Amino acid sequence: MILEETFQLANDTKIPKIGFGTWQMSPDDAYRATKYALDNGYKHVDTAYVYGNETEVGQAIKDASVARDEIFVTTKVPAETDTYAKAMENIDESLRRLGLDHVDLLLIHAPRPWSRIGEPRENDDRKNNQVWQALEDAYHEGKTKAIGVSNFNIDDLKNIIENGKIKPMVNQIKCYIGNLSTGNIDFCQKHSILVEGYSPLATGGILDDERIQKIAKKYDKSIPQIAIRYLLQKDVLPLPKSVHETYILENAQVDFVLQKEDMDELDQL
Structure with missing residues (x-):
């Protein structure tokens, strides 16, 4: 089952192949949806300092029927943070909100x-180098098992690689059919940086696409399931999100394989 499968990061940390995203979720929705996802097989939850729902995500992790050590938790230092000291403060505040002594991935x-x-x-x-140093120190101090970045382009990545002591293990970027930023993905994969893809449904923008619908019908699947499976076959880790229980379950039912001709057709969209 796909929810049991993992990718392996550069430091050998294993990360579940599908993450449950909580972007744009209210605190109440984040608690309810995260707990439901975890109780139904998800093992990877993605939040952020600026989402305003870390406390509720942390409570859902605590209340779920899954042991903490089976759950992969990601959070993020704000884009506006521009000093080492502020980054360390953000990291400690995120841990306090989540009610955890460590996260599994810090971006x-x-x-x-x-x-x-x-x-x-x-x-x-210069700002990114200072914040990255804070992430490196948090990593060495055991506050996180892995570190990475989000929304970084190739030049931003090169700066960290050339000036940091640890290479980013993850780059979380917007990824969906028709918008794969292939130059960025190719660069990351060449440097053993796992790409995580948020907004795999283009924030709903691909849900009415007749060409994708035709492929979905061929496999008796939904467009979201095709979109998520497409990223997985690109070795991109998808981060679907939903507050609806039906869709939370459906988004994880992607244990099928898209044939080459269908992957090629999707590549052209």
């Missing part, structure tokens, strides 16, 4: 503040 949420995404890098390299 820098973005290489620059959200208000400046897409703008020139300016002094971002």
